Amino acid sequence: MRSLLFVPGHSEKMMAKSLGSGADVLIFDLEDAVHPDSKPAARRLVAETLAGRSGAGPARYVRVNALDTAWCADDVEAVMPARPDGIMLPKPTGPEDLDRIDALMTLWESAADKGRTKIIPVCTETAAATLSLAAKSWARPRLAGLLWGGEDLSAAIGATANRDDYGQYTAPFALARSLCLFAARAAGVVPIDAVFTDFRDSEALRRETDAARRDGFSAKAAIHPAQIDIINRAFTPTDAERLWAERVLAAFEASDAGVVQLDGVMLDAPHRVQARRIMASLQRG
Numbered sequence: 001m002r003s004l005l006f007v008p009g010h011s012e013k014m015m016a017k018s019l020g021s022g023a024d025v026l027i028f029d030l031e032d033a034v035h036p037d038s039k040p041a042a043r044r045l046v047a048e049t050l051a052g053r054s055g056a057g058p059a060r061y062v063r064v065n066a067l068d069t070a071w072c073a074d075d076v077e078a079v080m081p082a083r084p085d086g087i088m089l090p091k092p093t094g095p096e097d098l099d100r101i102d103a104l105m106t107l108w109e110s111a112a113d114k115g116r117t118k119i120i121p122v123c124t125e126t127a128a129a130t131l132s133l134a135a136k137s138w139a140r141p142r143l144a145g146l147l148w149g150g151e152d153l154s155a156a157i158g159a160t161a162n163r164d165d166y167g168q169y170t171a172p173f174a175l176a177r178s179l180c181l182f183a184a185r186a187a188g189v190v191p192i193d194a195v196f197t198d199f200r201d202s203e204a205l206r207r208e209t210d211a212a213r214r215d216g217f218s219a220k221a222a223i224h225p226a227q228i229d230i231i232n233r234a235f236t237p238t239d240a241e242r243l244w245a246e247r248v249l250a251a252f253e254a255s256d257a258g259v260v261q262l263d264g265v266m267l268d269a270p271h272r273v274q275a276r277r278i279m280a281s282l283q284r285g
Helices: 012-018 036-051 072-082 096-107 127-135 151-157 171-187 202-215 225-234 239-253 269-284
Strands: 003-008 025-029 059-063 086-089 118-121 145-147 190-193 219-222 260-262 265-267
Touching: 003 012, 003 225, 012 025, 012 036, 025 036, 036 059, 036 072, 072 096, 086 096, 096 118, 127 151, 127 171, 145 171, 151 171, 171 190, 190 202, 202 225, 219 225, 239 260, 239 265, 239 269
Parallel strands: 003 025, 003 219, 025 059, 059 086, 086 118, 118 145, 145 190, 190 219
Antiparallel strands: 260 265
């Protein structure tokens, strides 16, 4: 999982087109992209699109509405029989909401599919959830990743902007980003960087995606198909990184010691972990 593309759930054309976007995960959106009056029709359309799936292709997730809305339960009831690969949960208040959405999903999941559909929450859209990332474990059997986002968090904390004059996230949002990263790694799932909203600025997207990978994120969400290639490239190890990882693992394999030397540099357990992560990401790709 490197790239996740949000796709409006009320548009049959856009959902069909997204299949060729190159995204690893498609997120058919029933929340922000759909007007309240259009939600029943969008649910049916998303369910039909999921049910009509053929072949492998990208994973299909559905972003349902938040648990405290009038729409969430109906969203889950409509889409779960069509066997989505995952549910994206917006605006949780803490990890306990993962149990609540799990219970709803279980109601409409066949016995043969029990636990198959995963969950990715947008874990920083409320102040309570953001704080809980440092205080509680978010690890759950269905959890596949944690996505952070700064747009709804801005409204939640009363901020007038989430970036400074240089385009960098201000302190509250940089903290939320870091907490998402730490909580995802602690839970053993994929840390996913937030969307970059100016889809026309490819260079700024490239810089932000490179920074996300540098800091430890494994994936990034997107709002436009034009962003996918940049994201996929950034999160795919280079040939030089692959070669380094192969040599590191070979050096450890040939040694009984916990520390090895490679090109005059001493390497220990963290380097071995990094090398294994690089090779694992190549296998997934």
